[in-house]
Every structure is written in C-alpha cells, then in structure tokens.
Amino acid sequence: MNFAKFIILLLLFISSNKIFYAQQFARLEADITIKEKDRFGNEKLLVGRVFYDINYRQIVYDITFPEKELLIINDTAITTLVNDVIQNSKPANQLVDFSIFSLALNNDLEYFGLDKTPFAISNVELEEGMTISTWLPKPGYQQNIGKMLLSQKDNRIFGIVSFDRKDEVNSKQFFEDYTNVNGLAFPKKITHFLYTKIGNEIKITTFENIIVNNYTSEKFYNYSINNK
Amino acid sequence: MRNIFILLCVVAFSTTLFAGNASHFSYDKEAINSEFANLTQVENFVKSNANITLSEIKTNSEMYGLNTNNLVASSASSSFFDDMDWGAFAWGCLCCPIGLFVVVLDKDSTPEQKSSFWKGVLVSVGVNTIYNIIVLSSGTTTTTY
Numbered sequence: 001m002n003f004a005k006f007i008i009l010l011l012l013f014i015s016s017n018k019i020f021y022a023q024q025f026a027r028l029e030a031d032i033t034i035k036e037k038d039r040f041g042n043e044k045l046l047v048g049r050v051f052y053d054i055n056y057r058q059i060v061y062d063i064t065f066p067e068k069e070l071l072i073i074n075d076t077a078i079t080t081l082v083n084d085v086i087q088n089s090k091p092a093n094q095l096v097d098f099s100i101f102s103l104a105l106n107n108d109l110e111y112f113g114l115d116k117t118p119f120a121i122s123n124v125e126l127e128e129g130m131t132i133s134t135w136l137p138k139p140g141y142q143q144n145i146g147k148m149l150l151s152q153k154d155n156r157i158f159g160i161v162s163f164d165r166k167d168e169v170n171s172k173q174f175f176e177d178y179t180n181v182n183g184l185a186f187p188k189k190i191t192h193f194l195y196t197k198i199g200n201e202i203k204i205t206t207f208e209n210i211i212v213n214n215y216t217s218e219k220f221y222n223y224s225i226n227n228k
Numbered sequence: 229m230r231n232i233f234i235l236l237c238v239v240a241f242s243t244t245l246f247a248g249n250a251s252h253f254s255y256d257k258e259a260i261n262s263e264f265a266n267l268t269q270v271e272n273f274v275k276s277n278a279n280i281t282l283s284e285i286k287t288n289s290e291m292y293g294l295n296t297n298n299l300v301a302s303s304a305s306s307s308f309f310d311d312m313d314w315g316a317f318a319w320g321c322l323c324c325p326i327g328l329f330v331v332v333l334d335k336d337s338t339p340e341q342k343s344s345f346w347k348g349v350l351v352s353v354g355v356n357t358i359y360n361i362i363v364l365s366s367g368t369t370t371t372t373y
Contacts, residue, residue, distance in 0.1 A: 033275075035267045043267050043298045045282075047274055065274050066282030066301050127250040134249070151253045159253040174255065191260065204264060 025105045025184050027053045027221060029214055030207040032061070039199030050207075051220040052101035059099055060220045072225060073099070079225050086228045104186050112157050114150060122147075130158060146170075156185055170195050181212045266295050 029051045036044040048063035058074035070081040075096055079089040096102055103109045108116070111133075115121075119135040126132075130151040137145050146163035156178055162171045171194050175187035186207065194201040261268075273294060274280055282301055289296040 033271060035264055035271060037263065037267070041298055042300045043270075044300060045267055045270055045274065047271070064279065068279075068281075125249065130250060130253060132249045132253070149249055149252055151250075161252045169252065172252065172255070174253070191255070193255070202260065202263070204260070 025107075025212055026055060027051075027213050027215070028101050028105055028184070028186070028210065029217065029220070030186075030210040033206045033208075034203060036201065036203040038201050039196060049220075050101070051217060052099070052105070053221040054102060054105050056222045057096050057102075058223070059096060059101060060223050062220060070223070072223060081225065081228060084228060086225065100187075100190070104184060109157055109185070110152065110155065111150065112160055114148065119148060129153060156187075168195075179210060181210050184212050186210055266298075270294055270296070270299060 029049060032046075032048055032050045034044070034046040036046075038044065045065060046063060047065040048061050051060045051062070052058075058072055061071040061073075063069050063071060068082070069087070072079045072081070073092060073095055075094070076091060077089050078092045078095075080087045098113050100109070103113050114135050118138045118141045120138050121133050122136045123134040124131065130153055132149060132151045135148040135150060136142075137147070143165070146165050146167060148163065149159075149161040150157065151159045157175050159175070160171075160173045161169055164170045171192070173193075174191045175189075176191070177188040178185050179188050180186075188207050188210070190205040192203040192205070194203070270285070273285070273292060282299070285292060285294060286296045286299065
C-alpha cells in the first residue's frame with residue numbers, strides 16, 4: 001500500500017468515525033406543554049407531543065390542545081395540518097438548526113449554538129456558581145443587534161439574556177430541571193421572558209416522557225406533507 | 229507612574245463594566261407559579277381529560293370549576309401565522325432567539341459572507357483532519373465524547 005492510499009483510507013476512517021459519533025443521538029420526542037401569558041393578559045395553553053429527527057430535519061408537533069392539529073417546521077416552511085389537510089403554510093429559514101431539539105441532539109446546547117452565529121465571545125466570568133460569558137455581535141452586525149449573556153451551571157446552559165442596541169434587556173430564557181435520557185442531557189423546563197415596549201410576556205415550556213432514538217413512530221418523524 | 233494609573237483605571241472600569249451580570253440570571257419562581265396558577269389548573273384538567281378541546285372547556289367552564297375568562301386559542305395556526313412578524317414568530321417558535329438573529333442576518337448576508345463561511349468550514353475540517361492524522365501517527369490514544 002502506498003502512502004496516498006494509506007492517507008485516503010485514514011481519512012475515510014476518520015470521517016466514518018465522526019459520522020458515527022454525530023449520529024449517536026438522532027431522534028428525540030417528548031410530551032410538550034406551553035403555558036403563556038401575553039402582553040394583553042391573555043392566557044394560552046398548548047399541549048401535544050413533539051418529534052425531531054436530525055436526518056429528516058423537520059420538527060413535528062402533534063398538538064392535542066387547544067385543537068387537534070399538526071405543526072411541521074422544516075428548512076423551508078412552517079405548515080399546519082388539520083385532519084391531514086394543509087391549513088396554512090409560510091416560508092421559513094434556518095429555524096430547525098437553532099431549535100432546542102437540533103442543538104441538543106447535535107451536542108450544541110452548551111452554548112446554544114451562539115458559537116455558530118455572528119456573535120463572538122468577549123468576556124467570561126465566574127459569578128455565583130455560574131460561568132457567564134458575554135457575546136458581542138461581530139463587526140458589521142452591531143447596527144442590528146445587541147450583546148448576549150450566556151450562563152452555564154455544571155457545563156450546561158442555564159440562561160440566555162439578550163439585549164437591544166441600547167443595552168436594554170429584551171429577552172431572558174432559563175433552562176432548568178435537566179434530565180439525562182440515555183446520556184443526552186435535556187432541560188425539562190424552559191422559562192422565557194420577553195420584554196417589549198407595550199408589555200411583558202412569559203412563556204413556560206415543559207417536556208415530559210422524553211425518548212431518544214425511538215424508531216417506532218416513523219410517521220411523525222418523517223411526516224410527508226406532499227399531496228396533502 | 230502615569231501608565232500604572234491608567235492601567236488601574238482601565239482594570240477598574242472593565243470590572244465595573246462586567247460586574248453584576250449574575251443578577252440577570254434570576255427570577256422570582258414563586259411569583260411566576262402564582263401568576264400561572266390558573267393556567268396550571270387548566271393544564272392539569274386537560275391532561276386528565278384526553279381529547280378535550282378549548283371550546284368544550286370554555287362552554288362548560290363552570291361545571292369543570294375552571295376560570296377561562298382570559299383563556300384564548302393558542303392553536304399552532306394562530307400562534308405562528310396570524311400575528312406574523314419576526315418578533316412574534318421567534319417568540320412563538322419555541323426557544324429560538326438565535327434563529328431569529330440568524331434569519332435576520334441571513335437575509336442581509338452577502339454572497340461573499342456566505343462564501344467566507346464555507347471557506348471557514350473547509351479550513352476547520354482540514355485542520356481537524358491534519359490534527360487527527362498527527363495524533364494517530366504519533367500513537368497517542370484519544371477518546372471522543
């Protein structure tokens with residue numbers, strides 16, 4: 001075997017090795033509940049089950065309350081279906097990659113994918129048992145967005161605070177009650193505060209019955225909206 | 229002496245600048261639980277009554293002993309489409325603030341920026357591969373988690 005063949009084989013081996021590790025966690029499903037109080041005092045409740053497969057790259061929400069319907073988010077669109085008939089479809093872009101499901105399965109939850117955005121880490125400090133990092137938009141993007149603070153506890157993301165250009169907090173998220181599902185750490189509770197000029201909103205998302213790599217619910221993981 | 233003074237000022241200023249960030253990462257859980265007490269009651273009712281819908285609950289709220297005065301539809305279609313703007317969209321789209329930035333930024337991205345991104349990916353893969361070759365050829369064992 002000459003040196004060139006050896007290198008090619010070596011590269012193939014390394015590639016397959018990395019693919020294997022990347023695919024360790026491919027699927028995630030969970031019961032999901034979203035409770036929300038909006039800026040007008042309205043209360044909203046959504047109950048269902050969510051499915052995500054990193055290979056099919058679509059998030060499927062099988063919603064049972066307030067009404068029975070399916071919500072499908074993929075790389076190009078957000079689609080709702082009732083009784084298997086499309087009710088609405090809107091274009092969307094890159095939402096799947098930055099969903100908590102994708103981040104968790106791809107082992108990117110630690111920094112919530114910030115390291116893959118036009119943000120750069122500018123400061124790290126240890127405070128009150130948390131590692132708090134400050135992220136600033138890279139030059140060229142500073143006109144549109146402000147800084148972000150990210151805190152970690154036990155090497156897991158705990159909170160994200162985003163600021164506007166005037167350094168006012170406009171959003172906070174807390175990731176709590178982590179559970180370990182076959183080696184995958186996943187927060188069972190996410191509390192999200194949104195601060196706006198006309199009022200604040202709070203949303204609490206909880207996950208239960210989390211299952212990783214379930215290959216028996218194929219219909220939901222690979223739901224086809226063609227011909228609907 | 230003057231330089232030392234300036235250095236001390238810079239250190240003091242930067243410490244002040246970054247101090248107190250931990251205060252951003254706390255909230256009053258009891259107040260939140262109290263604020264969501266009614267919704268939690270509805271949630272428990274819904275979970276113990278499979279297939280029940282919002283309209284049924286609102287129609288029979290007295291019989292069920294639920295306060296549904298402020299309860300409004302939060303169907304996927306209303307949350308995701310009716311109030312469609314990017315802020316509402318990101319808010320509705322499950323824990324995805326970074327996605328918003330990416331979407332916004334992606335809209336403004338130039339072909340050069342996208343090209344630079346892919347060049348960066350290629351460089352990263354190349355460096356990683358060379359590193360792995362060096363590690364393997366030197367006989368060092370590594371573990372990937």
